[in-house]
Amino acid sequence: MPVTPLTSSPVARRTLLAASAATAAGLSALQPATGAPIPVESSKSIQPLGDPFTLGIASGDPDYKSVVLWTRLARDPLAADGMGGMPSRRYPVQWQIALDPQMRRVVRAGVVSAGPESAHAVHVEATGLLPGREYFYRFRCERHLSEIGRTVTTPLPGTYGGPLSMSFVSCSNYAGGYFTAYRRMAEEHPSLVLHLGDYIYEGAGGTAPRTHSPAKEIWTLADYRVRHAQYRTDVDLQAAHQIAPWVVVWDDHELENNYADEIPSPAGQAGFLERRAAAYRAYYEMMPLRRSSIPSGIDMQIYRRIQWGRLAAFHMLDTRQYRSDQACNDTASDCPAALDPARSITGPEQEKWLLDGLGGSSATWDVIGQQVYFAARDFTTGPAVSYSMDAWDGYAASRQRILDGIQERGVANPVVLTGDVHRHYANDLKTDFRNPDSATVGVELVTSSITSGGDGQDVPSNTQQLMTENPHLKLVNNQRGYVSTRIERDSLRADFKVLPYVSTPGAPVSTRASFVVEAGTPGLNAV
Template identity: 85%
Template sequence: MPVAPITRRSLLAATAGATALAAAGSLPATGSPLPAESTGPRQPLANPFTLGVASGDPDHQSVVLWTRLALDPLAADGMGGMPSRRYQVQWQVALDPQMRRVVRAGVVSAGPESAHAVHVEVHGLLPGREYYYRFRCERHVSQVGRTLTTPLPGTYGSPLHMSFVSCSNYAGGYFTAYRRMAEEQPSLVLHLGDYIYEGAGGTGPRAHSPAKEIWTLADYRVRHAQYRTDPDLQAAHAVAPWVVVWDDHELENNYADEIPSPAGQPGFLERRAAAYRVYYESMPLRRSSIPRGIDMQIYRRIQWGRLASFHMLDTRQYRSDQACNDTASDCPAALDPARSITGPEQEKWLLDGLGRSSATWDVIGQQVFFAARDFTAGPAVSYSMDAWDGYAASRQRILDGFQQRGVTNPVVLTGDVHKHYANDLKADFRDPDSATLGVELVTSSITSGGDGQDMPTGGQLQLTENPQMKLINNQRGYVSTRITRDSLQADFKVLPYVSTPGAPVTTRATFTVEAGRPGLNLT
């Protein structure tokens, strides 16, 4: 994304802000080497920036910066090997990667109550601008990360390079797809869930830590820390701001609100509170997402000027329990209008936001398969009860909302299923000739499912039974998009293997959507 031109007035204003912060005891407003912090009689720390840096949830004047101090990331107590005391962590934001033109700086305290996680909401930035940032604790300086602010409200800004990912199982393979995505230098990354996996692991090429299914606060902290030690994941976080939402494996496979899978497990709500707490500690989220007991506000909206509105959903925390014992079937209960995958409050929030949107593209970032997906040949049907098929009335209200509110360019982004799909969204999935209202782009996994192959078992049957499907692919990868006022282009990126590191990336298929003309066009 091109950097907005720097005027003398804007640079003076930014520098003045940094000078004021420096005068208050923060980092110096120059790009000179950072002075060592006085440690007194305490033993100096070794390098605590073992988990990298990240940024997220940008708007036109602010962004969240994140890091976590950890000397021994896999320490069994979940505290990262840090002494049980508070540390002053200094931060800088600059206009250049050499950190010579610092425009914002400050200091924040990190303590054991959050496993020494750091969240900084940096305000006073300029819209549509590329920035760089870093942290310091005592004599140690973190790597430099790159972040961006969104365009000024009411303006389009430059074309947006956005990539989206899902399903990164550390035990399932190497995170090379994160590295390849980072090499493309996107301006925004969406993670649509299953950032970690809660299980023991299995027979994959890497071992999980702890080597068991995780349940406790310490367990979740260690598991998140293990993922963050991966250099490919660190590179992906450092290259651009992320907007994250969870799915199920951040807590437990296929849970539904307060109901575990299988139901009846003792201690599930305590487990949920621990998982949510650590998810916040580990992600570049704003204070508005701080958990309150077993609840955490994760659905939210990110506005990219007039170009795109990103409506990020939570389809786990508020859903009704899966119908028919979560068994793929033609389940009558799936049609019950009283059942919801979003809950009524979030559904209203989404529909109201779509109705008010003035963006060219309304992008719905969410977790599970949205379009109909019949697995059975012939007139009989069989659907997944964990996806929107299991909440058909809930989905239909969203589809009807597209038409009733005049949403001309809806794009649903999905993860979860470990395969690439490209789907047209039909007014009535039972009628292939019904109107096409929008599109769904489904990203494959980073590692989950192993090396994979081009066409999955049963893939051709799915294409035959579901004419709205235009692509199915069972390799690992991600989706890279380019969004302009006139079109959205989606490149489905694939890797030949993840069982060993270093795989190359290729584009398996490219689809475009023309603004005002819903539907996928293979290019």
């Protein structure tokens, strides 16, 4: 059974966009799938909790029979110790999945324990679901009910299911502006959201009322927990998580700007590995990730594959944790070291995993979700060149191995999705970026930021120079926004959504440009 669009049900729309009102009006008591009441812990000696669902709810990493459900209990989200104002004890948290947004047709339910060792984060891998279905879920702790969220499962392996509405986003700096783009994306009711990194920013800064908490650059586990919690209190971000399952990967600001594996930026900072362990731990606690991503010290497994039946395979990369240090002091330049074949942005193990996955894929669309600019991007006019050393240009041999591997394995429809650069780009991927007449083997779609960079402008001043020097670029735009896609068996359409401002809330959204990729014919076609 295909996933039913949420817009097909006016009740569903009202329930999710005004769930707090519905809850206040009195939702029915939680019932497990068996119909027996779920017991609620009570004790006169324990102080009743205030609302513990201040950070919202989320789902993520769906497959054809399960999905991750997430919440974190926090009465006081910005408490300086990072514990969300929760007592140092364990709480039973009930969860429930239903076929309807009124939560009357319950199909799965259970109880998990949330404790102080994870700042009362909850990760439920809800199993026993049917493929290609829309579900609704919520949590309960003591007498408190969470909002109701919508999630979906992927199609049965070997089948296509219906068209997939997928949006992807990046770079949401709380201190940089309002998260209206998240709200506008939620209003489109996608069935999947990819976040490609920079979910939080680690620095201080901002101007009232959008200032960071703590009001400093963050370093400790408590700091990272508070910063994540601050972002999760944003109602627009909560709405985006509530509407669809997310598949997340980090970039650099979840830890520190432009770090490379175990090397901070600038190098030589004392305590960096402890900081990395704290940042990774807080990231896991706050994201709807499976237990396979639980951190181990300074390491965390985050590259993984999400299979959407035969329609699409999402190969999600980690271009931070295993990369070689940036060449030439991480300055945009013509840097011979960037061509060194020993340098890698993925590390050899992840590179092999990606190429093996592409070679063995039976999906129509192979979507590579990753963080930094993939295509060549020469910033200098004329015969001289300069490239960003933090992007794939700084790891040219690593990129060429991926492009060669795509050709050698006959990958018909590769699509690279990218964040990081705070601009919309649409690029054809060439076998040789220095030769505009070389074969096009795929496309790259780059989303602008949610807020990073401020209000921006439609046409950056260097647009013409960039497009002249890099003829594979088909779009350059410097407004804030996101990208909405519709993936079908014969085509993929990308709509680049923009907002005129983020410095004040409530901006409208419009489509700046649209492109279609026809299956079996690599390359962008403007609509």
